[in-house]
Amino acid sequence: MGGCAGSPPRLSDSEGEETEPAPRPPLQDSQGAHWKNAVGFWLLGLCNNFSYVVMLSAAHDILSHQRTPGNQSHVDPDPTPTSHNSSSRFDCNPVSTAAVLLADILPTLVIKLLAPLGLHLLPYSPRVLTSGICAAGSFLLVAFSHSVPTSLCGVVLASISSGLGEVTFLSLTAFYPSYFLLLTSPGPQDPGGEEDSDTAARQPLINSEASESKPGSGSPLSLQERWTVFKGLLHYIVPLVLVYFAEYFINQGLFELLFFRNTFLTHAQQYRWYQMLYQAGVFASRSSLRCCRIRHTWVLALLQCLNLAFLLVDVWLSFLPSIYLIFLIIVFEGLLGGAAYVNTFHNIALETSDEHREFAMATACISDTLGISLSGLLALPLHDFLCQLS
Numbered sequence: 249m250g251g252c253a254g255s256p257p258r259l260s261d262s263e264g265e266e267t268e269p270a271p272r273p274p275l276q277d278s279q280g281a282h283w284k285n286a287v288g289f290w291l292l293g294l295c296n297n298f299s300y301v302v303m304l305s306a307a308h309d310i311l312s313h314q315r316t317p318g319n320q321s322h323v324d325p326d327p328t329p330t331s332h333n334s335s336s337r338f339d340c341n342p343v344s345t346a347a348v349l350l351a352d353i354l355p356t357l358v359i360k361l362l363a364p365l366g367l368h369l370l371p372y373s374p375r376v377l378t379s380g381i382c383a384a385g386s387f388l389l390v391a392f393s394h395s396v397p398t399s400l401c402g403v404v405l406a407s408i409s410s411g412l413g414e415v416t417f418l419s420l421t422a423f424y425p426s427y428f429l430l431l432t433s434p435g436p437q438d439p440g441g442e443e444d445s446d447t448a449a450r451q452p453l454i455n456s457e458a459s460e461s462k463p464g465s466g467s468p469l470s471l472q473e474r475w476t477v478f479k480g481l482l483h484y485i486v487p488l489v490l491v492y493f494a495e496y497f498i499n500q501g502l503f504e505l506l507f508f509r510n511t512f513l514t515h516a517q518q519y520r521w522y523q524m525l526y527q528a529g530v531f532a533s534r535s536s537l538r539c540c541r542i543r544h545t546w547v548l549a550l551l552q553c554l555n556l557a558f559l560l561v562d563v564w565l566s567f568l569p570s571i572y573l574i575f576l577i578i579v580f581e582g583l584l585g586g587a588a589y590v591n592t593f594h595n596i597a598l599e600t601s602d603e604h605r606e607f608a609m610a611t612a613c614i615s616d617t618l619g620i621s622l623s624g625l626l627a628l629p630l631h632d633f634l635c636q637l638s
Contacts, residue, residue, distance in 0.1 A: 285424045289417065290535070296413035299383040299406035300352060303390070305523040307348035308504060308516050310390070310399045311341045338505045339515045344631030349500040349624040351403040356411030357621050360614040363415045364474065364607060375416045382409035411617070418593065418613050422606035469607055477604050478611055484592050485615045490549040491588040492619030494556040495581055499526060501627030505563045505634055508571040518571065522578055529582020534590045543595060548588040555581050563634065589616060 389402030600608045
C-alpha cells in the first residue's frame, strides 16, 4: 500500500539493502491541499458571479433612469420617489425588471446548451481569459452608457462572462477531486474517513456498463453515453430547475411589485435591499455545505414554490403589514436557492464516475439557467397585467 506498483525498490547508500516504503504523508498535509482547492474554487465562484449579481441588483435603476449630461450615474440624484404609473397601486416601471433578467440569462443559456457538445475542445485558459474580459467590458459599458439599450448590451456581456465562467469552473472541479473530498471527509479524528470518502466519490450515477474508458484517459464520450448520463441526472436537474424558476420569478417578477409606501425607503432602495438580502442568503447557504448537506433536493424545490405562491398572493392582496416580514422571507428564499445549488452539484460530484464527471457537471449547470429563463419569460406578462390594475 505504501509504494507504487511496478516501481523499482529503493536501495540504501551503504549496503544496497531494500529500504522500507516511504511513509504516507500525514493527514494534515492532505487536508491542507484540500483546503487550498476549496478556497480557490470559492474565490473563482465569488468573482464569476459578481458581474451577474450586480446587474440584477441594479435592474431597477437601469430601467428607471437614463444618464443626462448633469447626471453621471444611473441613480436619480433627486431622493423624492416618482411614480411611473400613477393609475396603478404598484409603482411600476414601463418595462419589467425581468427584461434585465432575460438580457442577463439568455446568453448564458445558449452557452450552457452548446457547452456539452464541444466546449471541452477549447482549453481552460482562453475560456477564463474571455470570461474576465467580458466581465470588465460589462461594467465599463453600463457605467458610461447614456441609454437603456446600451446598458442592456453591457448586461449581455455580464451574462456571457458568468455563463462561460460557470460551466468552465464547474467542469474544472472534475480534475480536483480533493475539493469534494474536503467537503465529505469526516475529519482527522475519524481514521479511514478519507478512504471512505474517496470510495463514495466514485459511486456511479448511472447503472450502465456502456463506458469502457478509464479515469484520466481523456476518451470522448459517445452520444449514447452522454444520453445515459443525462437521464441519470434528471432527478437532480428537475428540482433545481423548479427552485430557480420560483426564486427568480420572485426576484424579477415580484420584487418590483412588493412596494411599501409606509417606510422611509424609496422604491429603488427597497428593490436594492431585496436583492442584497437574497444574495446574502445565497452566499451563506452556498458556503455551508460542510455543515449541512441535503440529499433530497426536491424538498427545497417544494419550499421555494410555496414561497412563490405566498408572495404572489401578497402582491395581489397586500396583506403583509411590514416590509421587515418581506425581508425575512427573502433571506429564507436565498437560503433555499443557495442550498439547492450547492447540494445538487455536490451530490452529482459524489455519484458520477471519473470519466463522466466533467460532462455531468457541465450538463447539470444548465438547470438553474433554464429555470431562470422560464421565470423571466413569464414575469414580463405578469408585470404588464398587474401594472394595468387600478
